[in-house]
Amino acid sequence: MLGRDPRPTASERLLRALLLAYPRRFRDRFGRGLIDGLHEDLRAARRSGRLATGRFWIAAARDAVIHGVLERIAPSARRARHSTLPITPGHLELRVTHLSQDVRFALRSLWRARVSSLVSVTTLGVGIGATTAIFTVVDTVVLEPLPYPESDALVAVYRTSETSDRGAAAAPDVRDWDELVTSFQDVGAWTEIASDFEEGEGVVQLPGSRLSAGMLRTLGVSPALGRWFTEDEDRIGGPDVILLGHAMWRDRFGADPDLVGRTILRNGDPHTVLGVMPEGFRFPTPETEHWVPLRDDELLRLAGIENPGRGLGFLNTVARLAPGVGLDAARAELQRVTAGIDAEHPETASTGATLVSLHEATVGEVKSTLFTFLAAVAIVLLISCANVANLAIARSSARSTEMSVRSALGAARARLVQLLLTESALVGLAAGGLGILFALGLTGLLTSMSGDTIPRGYAIELDGSVLAFAAALSLATGLLFGLFAAVSASRPRISEGLKEGGRGGSSGRATSFLRSGLVVAQVAMALALMTGAGLLINSYYRLTQVDAGFEHENVLTARVTLPPDRYESDAQVLAFFDGLTERVEGLPGVTAVTTSYSPPLAQSDFEQTIAAEDWASADQEDGVWAGTVIVGDEFFEASGVPITRGRDFDRTDRAGSPVAVVNETMADRLWPGEDALGKRFRVTGGISGTIESLARRFFPDGWITVVGVAGDVRRESLETEPRPEFYRPHAQMAWPGSAVLVRTTSDPLSLVEALKREVRALDRGLAVTSIHSLRGLVDASTAGPRFRTTLLLTFAVIASFLAMIGVYGVMAFSVGERRREIGVRMALGASGGRVRKDVVFGGLRMSIVGVAVGLVGAVIGSRALSAMVFGISTQDPWTYGVVALLVLAVALAASYVPALRASRIDPTHVLRES
Amino acid sequence: MAEKRSDIEAYLPLKPAVVHILLAISGGASHGYGVIQSVREQTEGRPPLSNGAFYRHLAWLLERGLVAEVERPPRDADPRRGTHYRITELGDRVLSAEGGRMREVLAAIESKASPTDERIA
Incomplete structure (x- = not known):
């Protein structure tokens, strides 16, 4: 079998195109081998998935550019390495002399045209820097594999339901998956926790995680010190053990190597330190700094939940695929096994299961943004x-005359080309240097600006190979166009060039066509970018105009969680929060105090299905999902959430029958067109939330009566439409944890210390966590859109500025070229205004073509933004119109300066020149 | 034509990638991708050897006669693989000379490194 399929595939054609980077001599000799090697690498990459294939192409392109250019500059066969060079010393000397001569000459000539050189270096530098910075972020966040061995095989496993594709799993589900799904080599489960540790006088709460014993085996990571816990330690009644993160071990325990085996206090109980995890191990969240055994049965018992079966999902699940098993096959098997489980256990609240790669689960959301x-x-x-x-x-x-003179004096054409190329290369090098600085600054800015909006943001570091790629690309551009210009300029038209004398050359039709083409492309690209930025600005403005449904000025929120062993009865819990409310009310500057388990935008919601009393039909039996918000007395008055009908909660609700205030969305959903007041509903099952929220004792079996209707609140984010939701009085659901909301007359954050003091006065062992002003939470919820908008706007402004320089450059040059013609016309009676108009229209013509092309590009390209815009369509005609006019205005301004110059040409002066 | 020692030393030190390429070919003639593969196995991909870098090193080695093309590849060779390469006598001697140089370097490092080891222990 000789050769491959006669018709080359797309990838084969692409590989062959890459080879063009190498000089022909090299290609002829090694092309076949190179293609073969690249093909094999490509095949290997394809086996590891689309991501690896993408990385292959980037690496292959980079490789071709770097080695292709190097091979052209310094052919390997002649590369100087030692004295046994096959080229004569004299030859080498000559080349070196030429090079240093060329560099000196190029520097001189670049200095002579320093404005244009500066513009070249700056524009290229900005382009290289920005590309490098963004590519660095993309590379680290999206392209780099997760920091676990063979991380491609890791998947996140989810329960699916009507409302969510990524639901939590019940403990028996995880055990069954581990046992029955043969595609899984290992399965691990985790939940997030927060634990109290002693700090000085008080207590500090730190984020951690409960992990199953199999979790680390699944991830394939071992502790840096000590050992992981065993299956026996992950059982109810097992010893209290803990593993610490590297940062916690270093910062709180002075990196003491003898810490392993000693005991530390967590939540007031002594725990034996089993080990310390390696630096950089941040699972499941970047903030996690300690790990304890999962013991899901213990968790359930602590929450007072008996026999939950499969109705309660609270575990996050990660599995490692067995070698050779693909995602699709594993998902199919998982779904088959889960269908079997669900058939046997009708109490299961979920409807199925699915899995995605852990990488996708971690970075999937930001991938399209990046x-x-x-x-x-x-x-x-x-x-x-x-x-x-x-x-x-x-x-x-402009230098064709100079080139003609040099050529006439006997310079070989190759030498002239070499000279011009040296100039291009110097510009490329300087731009590369500037690009490095710019990229460093921008990467730092991006990481600090993005805050929490980019997962894995902590791992971002400037990537040298990315930088090399951008620099090589710009160098190649410089060389390519320098070459084009050099060849056309050095064409031996000696007599012609000399004949034109000092008038400067006039460029050929092909050259001027190419130049206008470049400008049209620039304007089009700038317009497309501007449109994208315009859409985001428009959408961000709308977002800031959303009515969140509560008054967020001058409100402090902070969370206090009571340990169940010291606050066993509902009366104790209520007494604590009553006492705290009373104390805080007495602080100076406080106008109202209340509590809420789920304050707006603080995301500690939980949901269950509910059904209205007057529902009869079978298809309503499953109920609708609705969120529960537990609130203290006078919550509505203090939070500014309006009660539209009925009343606020008060002390009379403590002893009475179960009551609720429902939001308008829920009232409309359950009782459309009717008055919700006095209506009754009940919780039907299906609960999802944190483990504590699953305790049945909090949910009355009987009917809950609606005593009020409240305005809708944007709970998750400003973008998310309000969902059905009902408020329950804290007095009837004595939840052991709650946020305190304090309305003040001045800066709410000035009250933080006083609040902490009051909490400590009631109970020294309590930590105050999640301290925010409501204003701050509202701002944080728009941080992502603000970041995206700022970034895209920055790029769009840079792009427009560069395009403006492009338009200006071409117009100024063409005016310079047409000096004589313009001079003659003015001598024959053309007015300055007429000449001005001609030049401006010339520029405008190019820009209009550019805008037209750009609008088409924007219509197609802006679809990528559809997930980022809020409240408008990506085809919003107003945005397109305004941006098009803006770009045209910029182009007009750019051609006006050369036009002004043209109209000031003195005909007598020009005619005398010739 | 026998080379003088000093002629061989003129090639030293070799670039790490070149050492690995010579080492891979010294086991027997092979086609280009085969050499790349065995270098990657030797070094576990660190530093990575790209196709472009490999062929530029190969061009250098061929030009200096350290490696030669095999005129008639083995009969069972896959024709798609193209040219096979073998190490020359000169290449062999340069490789052993590089080995000798490395041994000297290693000895120098070790004689310097031992006190440090004690300090750690």
């Missing part, structure tokens, strides 16, 4: 390359 940014910076880079190309062409056309 790729959009990558596209945006790629456009910036392309525009800056186009600028450099344009400048290179302009410079070389």
Whole structure:
């Protein structure tokens, strides 16, 4: 079998195209071997998935550019390494002399045209820097595998239900999956926790996680010190053991190697330190710093839940696929096994199961955002390359006389080309240097600005290979266009060039067509980017105008959680929060105090299905999902959530029958067109939330009466539409944890210390956590959109500025070229205004074509933004119109300066020149 | 034509990738991708050897006669693989000379390193 399939595939054609980076001599000799090697690598990459294939292409392109350019500059066969070079010493000397001569000459000539050189270096530098910064983020966050061995095989496993594709699993589900799904080599489960540790006088609460004994085996990580806990320690009644994160071990225990085996206090109980995890192990969240055995049965008992069966999902599950098993096959088997489980256990609340790669589960949401940014910076880079190309062409056309003189004096054409290329290379190098600085700054800015909006953001570091890629690309652009210009300029048209004398050359039709083409492309790309930024600005404005449903000025929220062993009875819990409310009310500057388990935008909600009393039909029996918010007395008055009908909770509710205030969405959903007051509903089953929220004792079996209807509140984020929700009085659901909401007359954060003091006065062993002003929470909830909008706007402004330089450059150059013609016309009676108009229209013509092309591109490209815009369509005609006018105005301004200059040409002066 | 010792030393030190390539070919003639594969196995991919880098090193080695093309590849060879390469006598001697140089370097490092070891212990 000789050769492959006669018709090359797309990837084969692409591979062959990459080879063009190498000089022909090299290609002829090694091309076949290179293609073969790349093919094998590509095949291996494809086996590991789409991500690896993407990485392969990036690496292959980088490889081709770097080695192709190197091979052209310094052919390996002649590369100087030692004295036995096959080239004569004289030859080498000559080359070196030429090079240093060329560099000196190039520096001189770049300095002579320092404005244009500066523009080239700056535009390219900005393009390289921005591309490098964004690509670094994309590479670390999206392309780099997760920091676990063979992380491709890790998957997140979810229960699915009507409301969620990513639901938590019940403990028996996890055990069955581990046992029955043969595609899984290991299965581990975890939940997030917060534990109290002693700190100085008081107590501090730190985020941690309960992990099953199999979790680390699944991840494939071992502790740096000590050992992981065994299956026996992960059982109810097992010893109290804990593993610490590297940072906690270093910062709180002075990196004491003898800590393993000693005991520390967690939640007031002594725990034996089993080990310390390696640095950089951050599972499941970047903040997690301690791990204890999962003991799901113990968790259930602590929450007072008996025999939960499979109705209560509270575990997050990660599995490692057996070698050779693909995602789809594993998912199919999981779904088959789960269907069997569900058939045997009708009490299961969920309807199925699914899995996605752990990588996807971690970074899936930001992937499209980051790729959009990558596209945006790629456009910036392309525009800056186009600028450099344009400048290179302009410079070389302007210098055709100089080249003709040199040529006439006997310079070989190759030498002239080499000279011009040296200039391009120097520009590329300087731009690369500037790009490094810019990239460093921008990467730092991105990481600090993005806050929590980028997962794995902590791992971002400037990637040298990315930088090399951008620099090589810009260098190649410079060389390519420098080469084009050099070849056309050095064409031996000696007599022609000399004949034109001092008038400067006039560029050929092909050159000017190429130049206008470049400008049209620049304007089009800038317009597309501007449109994207315009859409995001428009949508961000709408977001800030959303009515959140509560008054967020001057409100402090902070959470206090009571340990169940010291607050066993409902009376104790209520007495604590009553006492705290009373004390805080007495603080100066406080106007109202209340409590709420789920304050707005603080995301500690839980949900269950409910059904209305007057529902009869069978399809309503499963009920609708609704959130529960537990609130203290006078919550509505203190929080500013309006009661539209009925009343607020008060002390009379303590002894009475179960009551609730429902939000408008729930009232409409359960009793459309009717008055909800006095209506009754009940909890039907299906609960999802944190483990504590699953305790049945909190949910009355009987009917709950609606005593009020309240306005809707945006609970998760400003973008999310309100869902059905009902409020229950804390007095009837004595929840051991709650946020305190304090309304003040001045800056709410000034009350933090006083609040902590009051909590300590009631109970020294309690930690105050999640301290925020409501204003701060509202701001944080728009941080992601604000970040995206700022970033895209920055790129769009840079792009427009670069495009403006492009338009200006071409117009200024063409005016310079047409000086004589304009002079003659003015001598024959054309007015300055007429000349001005001509030039401006010339620029405008190019820009209009650019805008038209750009609008088409924007309509197609803006679809990528559909997940990021809020309240408007990505095809919003107003945004498109405004942006198009703006870009045209910028283009007009850019051509006006050269036009003004054209109209001031003195005809007598120009005519005398010739 | 026998090379003088000093001629061989003129090639030293070899680049790490070149050492690995020579080492891979010294086991027997192989096609390009085969050499890349065995280098990657030797080094466990660190530092990575790309196709482009490999062929540029190969061009250098061929030019200096350290490696030569095999005129008639083995009969069972896959024709798609293209040219096979073998190490030359000169290549062999350069490789052993590099080995000798490395041994000297290693000895120097070890004689310096031992006190430090004690300090750690």
